[in-house]
Amino acid sequence: xxxxxxxxxxxxxxxxxxxxxxxxxxxxxxxxxxxxxxxxxxxxxxxxxxxxxxxxxxxxxxxxxxxxxxxxxxxxxxxxxxxxxxxxxxxxxxxxxxxxxxxxxxxxxxxxxxxxxxxxxxxxxxxxxxxxxxxxxxxxxxxxxxxxxxxxxxxxxxxxxxxxxxxxxxxxxxxxxxxxxxxxxxxxxxxxxxxxxxxxxxxxxxxxxxxxxxxxxxxxxxxxxxxxxxxxxxxxxxxxxxxxxxxxxxxxxxxxxxxxxxxxxxxxxxxxxxxxxxxxxxxxxxxxxxxxxxxxxxxxxxxxxxxxxxxxxxxxxxxxxxxxxxxxxxxxxxxxxxxxxxxxxxxxxxxxxxxx
Ligand code: HEM
Numbered sequence: 001x002x003x004x005x006x007x008x009x010x011x012x013x014x015x016x017x018x019x020x021x022x023x024x025x026x027x028x029x030x031x032x033x034x035x036x037x038x039x040x041x042x043x044x045x046x047x048x049x050x051x052x053x054x055x056x057x058x059x060x061x062x063x064x065x066x067x068x069x070x071x072x073x074x075x076x077x078x079x080x081x082x083x084x085x086x087x088x089x090x091x092x093x094x095x096x097x098x099x100x101x102x103x104x105x106x107x108x109x110x111x112x113x114x115x116x117x118x119x120x121x122x123x124x125x126x127x128x129x130x131x132x133x134x135x136x137x138x139x140x141x142x143x144x145x146x147x148x149x150x151x152x153x154x155x156x157x158x159x160x161x162x163x164x165x166x167x168x169x170x171x172x173x174x175x176x177x178x179x180x181x182x183x184x185x186x187x188x189x190x191x192x193x194x195x196x197x198x199x200x201x202x203x204x205x206x207x208x209x210x211x212x213x214x215x216x217x218x219x220x221x222x223x224x225x226x227x228x229x230x231x232x233x234x235x236x237x238x239x240x241x242x243x244x245x246x247x248x249x250x251x252x253x254x255x256x257x258x259x260x261x262x263x264x265x266x267x268x269x270x271x272x273x274x275x276x277x278x279x280x281x282x283x284x285x286x287x288x289x290x291x292x293x294x295x296x297x298x299x300x301x302x303x304x305x306x307x308x309x310x311x312x313x314x315x316x317x318x319x320x321x322x323x324x325x326x327x328x329x330x331x332x333x334x335x336x337x338x339x340x341x342x343x344x345x346x347x348x349x350x351x352x353x354x355x356x
Contacts, residue, residue, distance in 0.1 A: 041213060041345060043288055043308050044193030045086070046172035051131035051292050052138045052159045053217060053304060054145075055124030055338065056152040057094075064098050065125065067350050069151045073128070074347065076145040080130065085141060090127035090215050090340025091353065099355045103209055105312035109216070109339045113324045114332075121156040121219060121336030129306075135159060156336065158219060160292025160304040169254050173245070177222050177293050177301055178235065178331075181245045184253055185278060186289055196286045196315075197308040208352035211344030213308045216316040219294070219336035222302035227331050238327040240272030256281045271327045277319050287315040305337075312339065 056073075058065050077087035093106045111117050128145060132138045138159070146154070165174035165181075170188035173181050187193045197213045199205050227235065236242050245253030249267045259281060262268055268275050278285055287307045295301045309315025323329075343349040 041088075041194075041198065041211065041342065043197045043213065043290075044187065044190035046167050047162065047174075047290050047292075048086075048131035048133060049162050050133065050135045050138050050159070051129060051161075051304075052142050052157065053306075054128045054130075054142055054157040055092075055126070055155040056128065056149060057125045057155045059151050059153050065095055065151075065354065067354060070126075070350065070354070072148040072150065073126075073145060073152070074350075076148050077128070080141050080145070085130065085132060087141075087145075088129050088342050090129070090342045092123055092125050092127065092338060092340055094123065095125040096341070096353060099353065101206070101353050101355065103341055104203075104205060105214065105317075106339060106341050109337060112320050112334070114329055115334040118335050121158070123338040124155045124340075126152075127215070127217065127338065127340045135161065158294055158296075158304055158336075160294045162292055174291075176291070176303060177224050178227050178239075180235075180239055180241070180243050181253075182289070182291065184241075184245050185274070185284060193288050197288045197310055199310045203310065206352065208349040209341065209343070212349070213310065213342045214312045214315070215340045215342050216305075216307050216309075216312070217337040217340070218303075218305040218334050220303045220305050221300060221333045221335055223331045223333075224301055237269050238272060238331075240268045240274035269327065271325065273323070273326055273328050276322045276326050279322070285315065285319045286310065287319065302332075308342070 058069065074089065077089060080087045093108050096103065096106065108123050109117075128142070130138045130141045130145070132141065142157075163175035165172060165183070167173070171183045171186050173183040176182050187196055199209050199212050199214075201207075201210050203210075232243065236248065241247055241253070247253070247255075247257040247268070249257055249262060251257045257268065259268060259275060259279065264270075265272075265275065270276075287309045289305070289307045291306050292304045293301070294304050307316055343353065
């Protein structure tokens with residue numbers, strides 16, 4: 001059995017099962033309440049160590065979702081925020097489409113090259129994301145929200161955690177299941193995060209969407225045993241950084257590598273992850289990554305890759321296209337996820353997005 005077959009066989013037998021969604025904030029971070037009060041999504045805050053994502057569909061798919069269907073869900077999210085949690089909802093294309101509302105680029109997530117998408121863990125009318133200090137806290141919070149989400153059924157759910165990381169130079173770092181540190185390529189301030197992620201007035205999007213953000217979630221199964229069988233040096237060539245983040249040409253983690261002086265990829269291979277993801281070191285891809293690791297039954301483990309951007313085409317989709325054929329591809333299999341739009345704080349968007 002080759003590597004890809006090893007990933008595909010068990011993955012297709014597994015259907016998602018785990019927690020629900022919003023975000024919490026912990027001590028030392030701005031609370032969700034404060035974020036809402038500031039009138040802006042606070043995406044630059046260090047992520048809480050545990051998160052749960054829950055995708056919901058309307059029970060009666062033939063009927064348009066109304067304000068009253070969403071109200072109890074939004075109220076529960078607000079309550080979590082008041083309790084110190086940061087809670088978010090993402091709107092799926094299927095929900096907005098029913099109301100004739102269109103957002104540029106928002107559509108059902110297509111299968112990208114190499115994906116084997118399981119329809120039972122993709123898409124959804126809405127995505128809730130709840131994050132917090134412990135798995136128990138986020139599970140309880142998700143239960144609270146779901147107990148009031150009459151008229152909605154869970155389409156899929158998954159829980160994730162981040163191996164304890166630190167914040168260096170304004171960037172939250174975490175270890176992924178391949179033992180590499182992630183987060184260096186992220187923006188180093190709230191302002192820079194907003195610049196990459198929040199929809200701007202001049203983007204030609206509906207007014208209600210300004211200040212919101214597009215969220216992409218990808219459930220990526222990782223062949224950790226196969227990966228671990230390779231020498232660390234090989235792994236570092238595949239990623240294009242050392243495990244601790246240092247560049248392969250010796251540049252310190254927090255500084256800019258000089259790919260231009262290595263045109264043939266002798267030091268940093270041309271098909272390495274970072275070289276393809278961000279070939280131009282002066283213009284980083286306009287996305288903010290906030291991923292979690294997951295572990296499920298049957299040895300299914302990997303990453304709940306999540307990123308925010310103000311433009312899906314220039315953000316996730318441009319990077320994903322460049323990553324086709326990367327050396328890491330044979331260790332990965334994307335089985336689920338979706339595209340969503342996280343509206344700006346407040347509820348002014350509801351009337352405008354969900355036409356009667
Ligand atoms: C399981 C899958 C993945 C793994 C294990 C992984 C791992 C990594 C690692 C170790 C880094 C270097 C440290 C950092 O800057 O954070 C990195 C950077 C990055 N990754 Fe991934 N990644 C994965 C999937 C993706 C996907 C799906 C995308 C987007 C389509 C993506 C986009 C990026 C970007 C934009 C960077 C920053 C590059 C830079 O500015 O230097 N990654 N990733």
